[in-house]
Amino acid sequence: MFNSEDKREFLIGSVLQTFIIFHWCLAFFYAPVDIHQGPVYRIMFLHVPSAITAFASSLALCVFSVLSLRNRSERLMAWSKGTAEVGLLFTILTLATGSIWGRPTWGTWWTWDARLTTTFLLALLYAGYLLLYGSMAPGPGRTRVCAVLGILIFADVPIIYKSVTWWRTLHQPPSMIRQGGSTMDPEILWTLVAGIFVMSLYAAWLVRVRGRNILLADEIESASYASFGT
Amino acid sequence: MKATAFDQYVTLVRQGLRAEFVDKERLVSPVLFALTMLILFAFALGDLDQSLRIKVYLAETLLTALFALQLSFSRLFEPDRQDRVFDLLRTYPVSYSSLFLAKYTLVLILGSATLIPTMLFGAFLHQSANQSLFSWLVLGISILALAGLGALGVLLSVLTLKAQARQILYPILYFPLTTPVLLAAIQSARLCLEAGVTSPELKSWIGLLVGFDTIYITLGILLFTELMDES
Amino acid sequence: MANKGKARWIIGGVVIAGAILGISFLNLGDNLIYFYTPSEAQAKAAELKEQTIKVGGMVLPGSVKWQPEGLSLDFMMTDLKGHNISVHHNGTPPDMFKEGQGVVVEGRISTDGQSLAARNLMVKHSEEYKKPGAEHSSMDKELLEKSLFKGQQSLGK
Numbered sequence: 001m002f003n004s005e006d007k008r009e010f011l012i013g014s015v016l017q018t019f020i021i022f023h024w025c026l027a028f029f030y031a032p033v034d035i036h037q038g039p040v041y042r043i044m045f046l047h048v049p050s051a052i053t054a055f056a057s058s059l060a061l062c063v064f065s066v067l068s069l070r071n072r073s074e075r076l077m078a079w080s081k082g083t084a085e086v087g088l089l090f091t092i093l094t095l096a097t098g099s100i101w102g103r104p105t106w107g108t109w110w111t112w113d114a115r116l117t118t119t120f121l122l123a124l125l126y127a128g129y130l131l132l133y134g135s136m137a138p139g140p141g142r143t144r145v146c147a148v149l150g151i152l153i154f155a156d157v158p159i160i161y162k163s164v165t166w167w168r169t170l171h172q173p174p175s176m177i178r179q180g181g182s183t184m185d186p187e188i189l190w191t192l193v194a195g196i197f198v199m200s201l202y203a204a205w206l207v208r209v210r211g212r213n214i215l216l217a218d219e220i221e222s223a224s225y226a227s228f229g230t
Numbered sequence: 231m232k233a234t235a236f237d238q239y240v241t242l243v244r245q246g247l248r249a250e251f252v253d254k255e256r257l258v259s260p261v262l263f264a265l266t267m268l269i270l271f272a273f274a275l276g277d278l279d280q281s282l283r284i285k286v287y288l289a290e291t292l293l294t295a296l297f298a299l300q301l302s303f304s305r306l307f308e309p310d311r312q313d314r315v316f317d318l319l320r321t322y323p324v325s326y327s328s329l330f331l332a333k334y335t336l337v338l339i340l341g342s343a344t345l346i347p348t349m350l351f352g353a354f355l356h357q358s359a360n361q362s363l364f365s366w367l368v369l370g371i372s373i374l375a376l377a378g379l380g381a382l383g384v385l386l387s388v389l390t391l392k393a394q395a396r397q398i399l400y401p402i403l404y405f406p407l408t409t410p411v412l413l414a415a416i417q418s419a420r421l422c423l424e425a426g427v428t429s430p431e432l433k434s435w436i437g438l439l440v441g442f443d444t445i446y447i448t449l450g451i452l453l454f455t456e457l458m459d460e461s
Numbered sequence: 462m463a464n465k466g467k468a469r470w471i472i473g474g475v476v477i478a479g480a481i482l483g484i485s486f487l488n489l490g491d492n493l494i495y496f497y498t499p500s501e502a503q504a505k506a507a508e509l510k511e512q513t514i515k516v517g518g519m520v521l522p523g524s525v526k527w528q529p530e531g532l533s534l535d536f537m538m539t540d541l542k543g544h545n546i547s548v549h550h551n552g553t554p555p556d557m558f559k560e561g562q563g564v565v566v567e568g569r570i571s572t573d574g575q576s577l578a579a580r581n582l583m584v585k586h587s588e589e590y591k592k593p594g595a596e597h598s599s600m601d602k603e604l605l606e607k608s609l610f611k612g613q614q615s616l617g618k
Contacts, residue, residue: 069456107556121406128403135394145389148457149403152385155449156407159442163410166438166493167417327469424580425513434492437484444480452473459466 009209016205019198023191031191040104045191047097049199050090051115054122056200057087058154060207061129065150068143075215077143080150081133082210086203088126094119114165121160125153138218235325242324242332249309250340256305257340260298264348267294272355283356284423287363288416291352292372295345296379296412302340303383304400306333307391316391326455330384334450337380338373345372367427368419371436375415378443379408381450388457411446414439496565499544506574515567516577517585521545522560538564538577546570550579557584 002010027045034041061083068076098116099109110116129149136142250257271290278286310316319329349372353363386404390396405412418435425432484490496515497505516538524537534550548566558564567581 121409124402124406128399128406131395131399131402132390132393135399136392141392144457145392148385148453149389152407152449152453156410159410159445160406162490163413163438163442166434166490167413421513428511429513430492431513434489437487437489441480441484441489445477448473448476448480452470455466455469 012205013209016198016202020202023195023198026191026194031188032185034188040101043097043101045195047094047101048192049195050094050097051119052196053199053203054087054090054094054119055157057083057090057203057207058122058157061087061150062154065147065154069147069151072140072143074140074143074218077146078214078218079207079211080146081130081214082207084126084129084133084150085210086206088123088130089206090199090203091119091123091126095123112164112168114161114168117164117168118157118161122153122157125157129153138221235328238324239328239332239335242329243335246309246332246336247339250336252309256302257343260295260302260344261347263298263301264291264295264344265351267298268348268352268355278356280358280361283358283361284363284420287352287356287423288419291349292345292375292416292419293412295348295372296375299341299344299376299379300383300401300404303337303380303387303404304390304396306337306384306387311391320458326458327451329458330451330454333384333387334380334447337383338376341376341380342373345376363423365422367422371415371418371422371439374436374439374443375411378411378439378446381443381447382408385450385454388454408446410442411439414442499538499540499546500542502546502570502577503544503574506570507572509570510572511569513567513569513580515565516546516570517563517565518546520558520560520562520564525560527554534582538566546574547576548579549576550582552582554582555584558582 023045027042031042031045033039061080064076064080064083067073068080095116098119102111102116103109129146132149133142133146136145268290271286275286307316310319346369349369350364356363382404386400386407390400390403393399414435418432418439421429421432421435496517499516499518502509502514502516518538518540521537521539524535526535527533532552534548534552534554536548537545538548539545548568550566550568563585565583565585566577566579567583568577568579570577
């Protein structure tokens with residue numbers, strides 16, 4: 001039932017899962033309770049890595065987009081789309097965990113601080129990218145259009161972030177990460193680093209799996225049209 | 231004799247204007263939409279506190295006009311789709327920068343034609359004895375906002391040209407991408423009306439607005455030509 | 462064809478880089494988020510009196526006077542080094558506003574630097590992560606001050 005490729009993917013996936021479980025153990029048992037927020041701060045170990053992954057996905061999307069413009073390759077379209085999907089997933093995760101964290105600490109489910117606002121806009125952009133992909137016929141035209149959008153999104157996110165920061169800095173509730181990290185105790189810091197590492201690996205693997213799925217689907221579709229003529 | 235890039239630009243602008251004036255309804259609808267919204271807001275909100283009046287004025291006029299314009303942005307290349315003008319243009323060795331700048335000029339002309347009357351009419355509706363909402367600087371700021379928004383508007387219009395779900399797709403991409411320009415414009419205009427021209431924050435926001443405009447116009451031209459280039 | 466494209470991108474890149482550098486070097490963003498300390502504001506009160514400025518400090522405990530009927534708020538803002546400014550604000554204070562809290566007020570300062578008519582009132586917090594076992598359980602006062610006054614720099618000479 002499983003061929004060797006599937007078995008390899010399954011193995012990689014299982015290894016990554018154990019990494020995740022290990023990280024959750026770190027987050028719950030190794031990292032101490034925070035003096036001000038109590039145990040609820042632990043959601044940071046989900047929130048911050050998701051945020052970093054969500055934004056790293058935009059970088060990956062840009063790289064794939066630039067490559068697909070230069071190489072005119074249809075395969076890169078599949079990878080780009082997979083990256084956008086994974087990016088959307090982690091952006092939503094960031095927003096959800098951020099909201100849940102905000103409720104007990106700031107007293108509100110939502111606030112227009114720079115990071116949340118930018119993440120929200122990034123979610124809209126990923127969704128728009130996927131909408132654009134879905135509403136065009138397959139082909140080099142679509143690849144080019146999506147590539148340009150991918151570059152545009154990556155170029156714009158820092159500008160959005162900076163402008164919202166300047167708009168809201170003085171209204172901002174307590175930051176999630178202190179600038180220097182110097183008041184973060186080592187156990188907390190290391191758990192966070194581990195989390196970033198694990199989640200990035202996981203996201204990369206998701207992109208890989210998804211990209212291969214899309215390529216397979218494209219192959220099947222072209223094969224079915226090809227057999228029509230005979 | 232091949233026309234220079236500037237000649238191409240002028241011709242394309244004139245062609246665009248002519249195409250716009252053919253369908254007068256397209257021209258007039260954004261203005262009518264914005265003015266109607268102004269009157270509705272005036273009825274719904276009634277008399278406002280001084281402190282609120284500025285914020286409401288800006289939301290009603292600037293934002294409403296820009297939203298109405300966004301609808302016409304998404305249809306910027308509609309005239310070119312008829313009679314396959316767009317494809318013909320691409321086969322002719324036209325300079326793509328000229329094409330972009332021509333559409334962009336169109337955006338600026340038609341956008342101002344919507345934006346200025348809206349802001350003037352709004353100032354008129356909401357004026358009070360001790361507070362004037364009319365300011366040349368605010369009008370200038372709104373044109374600057376149009377400059378940045380128009381650049382991205384043209385680019386997105388081409389990107390979504392062949393896409394199906396344009397009604398929802400265009401705004402979902404347009405508003406996140408143009409957030410910096412909107413923020414800078416609204417903050418500048420608000421500070422101008424509230425604190426006057428001496429506020430150092432005002433100078434900062436206007437500077438940012440100009441900076442953002444530069445970045446967006448440049449990006450717009452670069453990516454537009456990249457998109458149209460087929461080699 | 463490729464060369465023309467390259468040239469365009471280089472020019473475009475330079476323009477964009479120029480815009481970004483312009484924004485940073487003119488400190489455009491910084492002007493929006495930095496504020497004066499009470500001592501700085503008082504020292505410069507004469508030249509700042511026509512401008513809307515931002516001043517950051519702490520709400521002096523015991524100095525808050527709030528009148529709900531007129532929505533009128535008065536309090537003393539201090540830098541804990543003896544410089545106090547009396548602040549007046551019309552309107553409801555933000556949720557987190559209380560004595561001993563860090564605040565940033567936006568408004569016009571009087572010529573003598575003793576009072577400020579605030580148009581806008583914002584509450585500022587400190588940011589930190591710590592294990593329990595520290596001496597006190599309320600927000601670390603030093604860190605609060607540091608975060609309040611780390612924004613102190615001369616605003617546009």
